[in-house]
Amino acid sequence: MNDDAPSPEAAVVAEKLTKRYGSLTAVEDLSFSVAPGEIVGFLGPNGAGKSTTMRILSGTMAGTSGRASIWGVSVALDPAGAKRHLAYMPENNPLPEDLRVEEYLNLRARLKDVAPDQVGARVRRVMEDCDLTRRASGRLIGQLSKGFRQRVGIADALLAEPRVVILDEPTIGLDPHQILGIRELIRSLRGKMAVLISSHILHEVEQVCDKVVIINRGRLVAQGRTEELRRELLPALAFSVATRADAPAMLAACRAADPAAEVTFLGETDGWRSYRVTLPPASPARETLAGSLVAAGIALREIAEERFGLEEIFLAATRRAPGEGRRP
Amino acid sequence: MRHFRTLLAHELRSAALSWNTWAAGGLFLALMGGIHFFALVDATRAPNARTPVEATLWFFWLPLLCVLPLLTMRTFAEERRSGTLAALLTTPASAAAVVWAKFLSVWTVWVVFWLLFTAFPVLAAQRLGGPDATRLGDPAALWGGLCFIAGSGLLHAAVGILCSCVTRSAALAALLAFICLLALTAAGGAMETLPIESWEWLGWMREPAAHLRTFGHLQDFADGILDSRPIVLYGTGTLLCLGLAVLAVEGQE
Numbered sequence: 001m002n003d004d005a006p007s008p009e010a011a012v013v014a015e016k017l018t019k020r021y022g023s024l025t026a027v028e029d030l031s032f033s034v035a036p037g038e039i040v041g042f043l044g045p046n047g048a049g050k051s052t053t054m055r056i057l058s059g060t061m062a063g064t065s066g067r068a069s070i071w072g073v074s075v076a077l078d079p080a081g082a083k084r085h086l087a088y089m090p091e092n093n094p095l096p097e098d099l100r101v102e103e104y105l106n107l108r109a110r111l112k113d114v115a116p117d118q119v120g121a122r123v124r125r126v127m128e129d130c131d132l133t134r135r136a137s138g139r140l141i142g143q144l145s146k147g148f149r150q151r152v153g154i155a156d157a158l159l160a161e162p163r164v165v166i167l168d169e170p171t172i173g174l175d176p177h178q179i180l181g182i183r184e185l186i187r188s189l190r191g192k193m194a195v196l197i198s199s200h201i202l203h204e205v206e207q208v209c210d211k212v213v214i215i216n217r218g219r220l221v222a223q224g225r226t227e228e229l230r231r232e233l234l235p236a237l238a239f240s241v242a243t244r245a246d247a248p249a250m251l252a253a254c255r256a257a258d259p260a261a262e263v264t265f266l267g268e269t270d271g272w273r274s275y276r277v278t279l280p281p282a283s284p285a286r287e288t289l290a291g292s293l294v295a296a297g298i299a300l301r302e303i304a305e306e307r308f309g310l311e312e313i314f315l316a317a318t319r320r321a322p323g324e325g326r327r328p
Numbered sequence: 329m330r331h332f333r334t335l336l337a338h339e340l341r342s343a344a345l346s347w348n349t350w351a352a353g354g355l356f357l358a359l360m361g362g363i364h365f366f367a368l369v370d371a372t373r374a375p376n377a378r379t380p381v382e383a384t385l386w387f388f389w390l391p392l393l394c395v396l397p398l399l400t401m402r403t404f405a406e407e408r409r410s411g412t413l414a415a416l417l418t419t420p421a422s423a424a425a426v427v428w429a430k431f432l433s434v435w436t437v438w439v440v441f442w443l444l445f446t447a448f449p450v451l452a453a454q455r456l457g458g459p460d461a462t463r464l465g466d467p468a469a470l471w472g473g474l475c476f477i478a479g480s481g482l483l484h485a486a487v488g489i490l491c492s493c494v495t496r497s498a499a500l501a502a503l504l505a506f507i508c509l510l511a512l513t514a515a516g517g518a519m520e521t522l523p524i525e526s527w528e529w530l531g532w533m534r535e536p537a538a539h540l541r542t543f544g545h546l547q548d549f550a551d552g553i554l555d556s557r558p559i560v561l562y563g564t565g566t567l568l569c570l571g572l573a574v575l576a577v578e579g580q581e
Contacts, residue, residue, distance in 0.1 A: 060417055083418060084420050090411065090414065090415065094415050095412065110331070112420065113420060
């Protein structure tokens with residue numbers, strides 16, 4: 001790490017951030033924080049203001065109002081100080097085409113205050129971490145594939161071992177193998193660096209991130225751990241059931257377990273019918289439903305509680321009105 | 329000005345490896361070689377008050393307008409277009425360090441071009457000179473003129489850098505630099521030839537116009553006259569242009 005200063009409570013703080021372009025408001029009253037060592041997914045539909053927020057946090061764009069700080073240093077008042085703790089990889093990952101990978105990383109290391117006697121070792125290490133050593137180190141950046149360019153961008157971000165890493169769509173354009181590699185790399189940063197990562201691949205965010213911040217039309221709509229958001233946004237319980245029983249029999253058996261239960265017929269294959277049974281939040285029937293169905297004489301082939309993924313959470317969060325989201 | 333030396337070394341290295349620099353250098357040497365050749369031919373035809381070196385340096389405006397914009401056009405415009413300037417500014421390097429590094433890199437290349445040009449009069453004096461070697465080489469006019477070109481080159485390079493800062497198109501940056509440098513070079517001469525004295529409403533311009541006489545400055549330097557006023561003019565103009573360039577880079581979004 002780049003200094004021995006004590007850790008602040010939050011590595012990244014966005015407080016009532018607002019960015020206006022004339023009459024257009026790109027980001028409004030946005031507040032969230034990222035704890036040291038935490039990996040946070042930053043989600044939102046296209047045009048929600050994710051990249052604008054990231055650019056404000058990285059100091060490449062000034063906000064209209066609000067406060068942004070990186071490792072306790074105000075981005076507006078001390079941009080150079082904030083940048084010493086931060087690495088930012090923008091969405092399109094612009095790189096100079098006419099430099100070789102190793103030359104570029106050497107230059108970036110010097111610009112990021114890596115001690116001169118450590119530059120070579122640090123560059124070699126990030127190149128190994130990002131799998132650049134064998135196939136890309138001596139090549140011109142302009143000749144690299146999209147995947148290797150993304151790796152160069154990530155290697156650059158990790159070069160100075162910053163306190164905070166902001167990655168805007170780091171896996172865009174990568175093949176599944178490369179995505180897995182980058183995911184593992186980001187996962188390995190947990191506890192070492194605070195990572196704010198935006199991605200449209202929700203499965204990936206769910207796999208990697210400790211919590212998510214969801215914005216829509218420039219405003220916060222939800223933030224928290226996936227489990228907390230699931231409880232907040234999708235509190236109903238749902239079960240998938242495969243059986244030979246018909247719909248009226250299923251409904252009667254489920255209503256016996258909980259009078260508020262709802263049954264939806266999904267389809268039939270080889271005589272087996274699939275249903276979704278929905279129960280109210282915290283329904284006691286969550287633990288007794290299978291028993292109630294068997295007691296009603298319904299033969300079950302399968303019953304499983306459906307776990308709403310980040311995709312459903314994202315859709316539920318972005319459907320609700322901006323500003324309804326929880327404040328930090 | 330953090331990281332200025334790192335950035336300057338990078339810029340100089342990039343300039344040395346860039347096809348753009350080599351193309352500009354080739355154009356420069358072709359232009360100046362051609363002009364010097366014709367100046368030598370002209371000197372053999374009839375007696376001339378001017379030495380071939382003086383006559384050649386008189387055309388300094390030609391590479392200034394045709395070559396210098398080629399050196400400055402890509403400095404910021406290209407980096408803004410590709411986004412690498414924004415990426416550079418995410419490091420602790422300041423906008424001022426970036427501007428000064430690019431500026432000094434361009435100016436150094438410009439001065440190196442002119443130093444290469446000195447080979448023409450030196451070779452001409454050695455090969456063709458005989459008893460007229462001093463007149464052909466004319467070292468006083470040559471080095472005096474080069475001092476002027478290097479000094480005024482600070483302002484000219486700064487103007488080119490500023491033009492490159494305000495657009496994302498390298499071609500537009502080159503065009504802007506061409507127009508600004510043409511205005512800067514020709515303004516003094518134009519003012520001298522216009523009958524300003526007879527236009528009362530333009531009378532106030534006489535004094536500032538006197539300071540902009542670029543060719544007069546060249547003649548002074550070539551004659552060994554060291555006047556502090558053009559030095560102040562080019563120095564303050566350079567600082568003003570670079571200050572505006574820093575603001576333009578800091579304000580880019």
